[in-house]
Amino acid sequence: MNKPITLPHIDNFVRSDEHRNAIQDLIPGGAHTYSKGDDQFPIKSPAAITHAKGAYCWDLDGNKYLDTLMGLTSVSLGHAYEPVLERVKEELSKGSNFSRPSVIEREMAERFLALVPQHDMIKYAKNGSTVTTAAIKLARAFTGRDLVARTAEHPFYSYDDWFIGSTACDFGVPREVKNKTITFKHNDLEDLERMFNEHPGKIACIIGEPEKWEVIAPDFYEKAIAIAHKHGALWIMDEMITGFKTDYPGSIKRLNAEPDMATWGKGIANGFSFCALTGKKEVMQLGGINRTGEKKLFLVSTTHGGETHSIAAGLATMDVFEKEPVIEHNQKIGQYFIDGISSILDRRSLNDYFKIMGFNWSVGLGVMGQDKQPSMEYRTLFMQEMIQRGVLYQGILSPCYSHTEDDIDLMIAAFDESCEVFQNALDEGVEKYLVGDAIKPVFRQFN
Ligand SMILES: Cc1ncc(COP(=O)(O)O)c(C=O)c1O
Known part of the structure; x- marks a missing residue:
């Protein structure tokens, strides 16, 4: 100074x-x-x-x-931010919500998935809570299990009952829902094993922020995800805060991690309402409509999920991150x-x-x-x-x-x-x- x-x-x-x-x-x-x-x-x-x-x-x-x-x-x-605003204005003048998907949805899907080679499919929403909850639903459907395990130290994953029921602010959440979420210590492989051993065959998934207050060992996720898979559970990496901050696109790359799903939001569209769930095909396709005869899972279906100018804001934000x-x-x-x-x-x-x-x-x-x-x-x-x-x-x-x-x-x-x-x-x-x-x-x- x-x-x-x-x-x-x-x-x-x-x-x-x-x-x-x-x-x-x-x-x-x-x-x-x-x-x-x-x-x-x-x-x-x-x-x-x-x-x-x-x-x-x-x-x-x-x-x-x-x-x-x-x-x-x-x-x-x-x-x-001007370059983002310009792109948003351009998109707005073409209309923001149609009766069929907009073409920009495919452009974003191809571009975002290219950043996350671990994942094959993507789904959009306006809020982070929507995509974390969607990931939980997919994990439950995929594994046929009910319990959700979340890191104890991280403050927030969703305003939906599966998460809020596990906080002090559980008023209005049915006890049956509340009992379905358990916690374990972040960045602690022993506690992860302890939790799986206490609930054998019951845990559908782990959800956690990849890194928060403490430094994560470079091989932590390789080991942690292997433990989850050994016990038949999926790993959801919530990159809501780390995305576009720890690295581009986020900790999934920085820590060379391979979670089954990842959730993205804050920061990826410079404040515009654009969030995403990415994941492996075998899991994500449960939300699809082309597996004839298979059960249909109602994944994310919202009137505003494909709003064009928010997706455009995401594309413009990515342009800046890639060029500067x-x-x-x-x-x-x-x-x-x-x-x-x-x-x-x-x-x-x-x-x-x-x-x-x-x-x-x-x-x-x-x-x-x-x-x-x-x-x-x-x-x-x-x-x-x-x-x-x-x-x-x-x-x-x-x-x-x-x-x-x-x-x-x-x-x-x-x-x-x-x-x-x-x-x-x-x-x-x-x-x-x-x-x-x-x-x-x-x-x-x-x-
Ligand atoms: C780590 C994390 N996940 C999910 C969410 C939920 O995102 P939203 O507020 O967009 O629903 C938040 C919001 O603070 C968050 O910090």
């Missing part, structure tokens, strides 16, 4: 407050993803975004922020941030209170309180201070192609100043500095 940086002091949330007061009575949860909701942000924060461009976004009061989570990590190139060094840039930006905040934490002797988690493609931050244990109050305070300094920060930097080192310098400067307030709060108590309530876990039993 060379130049001095003057950070803003954002304190005008008048319109945001008005919006906050109205929205909970209009929309349950006030948002369409729980992690965007009011209980996930300090009161001194934007309640809604009016528009965004590149790495920046603006709120109802006209405040400008550096964006860091980038549409829950889905915006891999930047907001309103997006992965390298994004990981370099993430590393620049890690290096910058590491030296601040060293200089301020704050390593007991902050934990940098994850990788250069997704940099997470654990925040601890006075007792050096994870603290929602201190986490919220830190967010409040970053937001006040013009950085819309929820504890994760998901680097995108529009982030520059100058942007990250701004973020690092905001981080440094926020640490100052954080240290004062450690000395004098968080209540003195935090305005309003602390954020709450998304997966909780009670409001």
Whole structure:
């Protein structure tokens, strides 16, 4: 960092407050993803975004922020990224939904499958939950088994009952469904064997994010998938977050893995609603219509699944990833941030209170309180201070192609100043500095 940086002091949330007061009575949860909701942000924060461009976004009061989570990590190139917009506009002018499939569906299928040589067939949807649930259904049909095993540590796979029933937020999920999902420890072959031995012949599949907080051994998936297959279960690799981030197309390539199915979404269409399930033919074809006399499996069938402009956004995003060094840039930006905040934490002797988690493609931050244990109050305070300094920060930097080192310098400067307030709060108590309530876990039993 060379130049001095003057950070803003954002304190005008008048319109945001008005919006906050109205929205909970209009929309349950006030948002369409729980992690965007009011209980996930300090009161001194934007309640809604009016528009965004590149790495920046603006709120109802006209405040400008550096964006860091980038549409829950889905915006891999930047907001309103021109080459993607151009392609989307071109497609929109041709109509977006027809009575038979659009030709663009084949173009995408051939192109995406060429990126995933492990897989033969692909199916699209508008949401990640739809494709993870479709993979579970296929695995159950293929194996004739009911149990689904998921990694215990990873926060989210679907809003459908098979997953939500296995969290603290299981209200409304029938017990029979809830009992059909079990968990095991990610990145732990022994625990995987333990689980199979406890449920012999019952587990249809494993679903897991390929890599999350910890480094995975290069031969982990070869061994893990072999264990699953030995026990007659399929492996589903959920690349929703890792896709187009760890590598192109994702960890399936980086870790040289051969899962039976993989699910893709965030990041593959620069924030447009395009998700996909890829898989091996023997499994995927169960959802087909040409195996005369065989049982028909109702896989994914949605009115908007083949929406043309979202697929076009995916194709345009792939063009950019293939022509430009997006992965390298994004990981370099993430590393620049890690290096910058590491030296601040060293200089301020704050390593007991902050934990940098994850990788250069997704940099997470654990925040601890006075007792050096994870603290929602201190986490919220830190967010409040970053937001006040013009950085819309929820504890994760998901680097995108529009982030520059100058942007990250701004973020690092905001981080440094926020640490100052954080240290004062450690000395004098968080209540003195935090305005309003602390954020709450998304997966909780009670409001
Ligand atoms: C790993 C993972 N899988 C699946 C999903 C579900 O995706 P969507 O929100 O598009 O339904 C998410 C969403 O956060 C996710 O993080």
